[in-house]
Amino acid sequence: MVFYPLFNAFFLMIKKCRSRYHDDGMEMFVAMKPSSTAQTSIPSQEEGLPGSRRVWAVLSVSLAVVLSVLDGTLANVALPTIAHSLNASAQTSVWVVNGYQLAIIATLLPMAALGEFISYRKVFSAGVVVFTLSSLGCAMADSMSGLIAARVIQGVGAAAVMCCTSALLRHTYPAKTFGRGLARNAFVVTASSAAGPSICAAVLSVAPWEWLFVINFPIGILALVCARALPMTPRQPRKFDLQAIVLNALGMSLGVIGLNQLNESPALALTLILSAALCLWRLVKRCLGDESPLLPLDLFKIPRFRWAIAASFCMFAAQMCAFVALPFYMQHSLGRTIVQTGLLMTAWPVGSSLANLGLSSFVDRVQAGSLCATGAGLQIIGLILIVALPHGTRDLWLLCGLFLAGVGFGFFQSPNSRDMLSAPPRSRSGAAGGMQAAARVNGQAWGAALAGLCFSLSASEGDDLALSASIGFSLIALLLNLRRRRLFQTAPLAD
Known part of the structure; x- marks a missing residue:
């Protein structure tokens, strides 16, 4: 032992x-x-x-x-x-x-x-x-x-x-x-x-x-x-809608299962995805007239939150699509071993870690849209560098591309989270956090499913297609961030 x-x-x-x-x-x-006394008192936002x-x-x-x-x-x-x-x-x-x-x-x-x-x-x-x-x-x-x-x-x-x-x-x-x-x-x-x-x-x-x-x-x-x-937060009076909870569980789960079945059984996958869409439509319809909805539709009325959720979904989809494709690309197209692939791919999370650590000193002073757009742009440059490299490329250049993509993702992650979580009132922090996690998990699921679909379309070129799809998601995130940079340069956060 x-x-x-x-x-x-x-x-x-x-x-x-x-x-x-x-x-x-x-x-x-x-x-x-x-x-x-401290247990019952709520810390002020300031x-x-x-x-x-x-x-x-x-x-x-x-x-x-x-x-x-x-x-x-x-x-x-x-x-x-x-x-x-x-x-x-x-x-x-x-x-x-x-x-x-x-x-x-x-x-x-x-x-x-x-x-x-x-x-x-x-x-x-x-x-x-x-x-x-x-x-x-x-x-x-x-x-x-x-x-x-x-x-x-x-x-x-x-x-x-x-x-x-x-x-x-x-x-x-x-x-x-x-x-x-x-x-x-x-x-x-x-x-x-x-x-x-x-x-x-x-x-x-x-x-x-x-x-x-x-x-x-x-x-x-x-x-x-x-x-x-940990702080004791104020309680929000609400009722629990069992039907909404069931619809949420079915809609989220069936959708992810359907995405994972796209390669093996397209007919079953389509059935599951349509069933998930129906459940989510019923959930949205049920939550529209609810004062305390399970699905926080009220938060989507806040433009800053809405744009941050959309950008988060795209960036996490891009990251997961790349993570699924990169091992195949490096082993099959570039001839790297499994051990070499694992060591090289570590450069991505290392880059993200260092970017988040560096951002901690000034993330509260710079407009989120600018940092997020910079991050999406760096991720695109890193991915393009990886795809454009010839077969005989030295590992140093691969490390540069992976590290740059990781730095870009890190530049996006923290400012986007701050924008997303600071926009709603503090009383809705839990709902905002739930939607933040839901955007991340669903983005990752869609990214992995899209990578699998690329491999099913072409066994020999699937890794290239998946990396191109990752670049496409990153480009959408870049456009979203450039747009919100213009919209929210002076917009105040919620109290």
């Missing part, structure tokens, strides 16, 4: 810290545990949380983000190992990933609505608990069906975390540094994504695949302990 000393040290540390807190009144734990308490609140959010991002990456990389260990086919094992993603897509908006009703901190904390316990369920699963069921539950916990993250950060940071906080959070996301394959390889080299899920437990416990410092 190679990880036993780590767990032993972790729990000894917690025990020691708790003892010191009760005996000595350590300042850091006092900061983590708000007083009864001030946010006090400095010491803010540190622990941000740490809780960051740890939960690391959990959700790393888990998706680790499961993808370890899928062949898991399938072999559980004697499952590759087609069946894919549902370890699909079940997790579908659970997130189906429950994002209901969890966001629940956060507005009972407070984001409670939903976030419950999500961390569900995610952590279901991770142990994944580790103890002795069959593929049991693992898939645990992954679905894990996806529900991840959805609760994702939809509340942005709202909690908006109540944690002062208004003048909210963009900086989002940039730092984006850095955590991209850094975790970049480190995922290496962590997976390191764990599998010394332990069985079950430990990929066991390592979530101490991280989840620490995130839950730090969650005591």
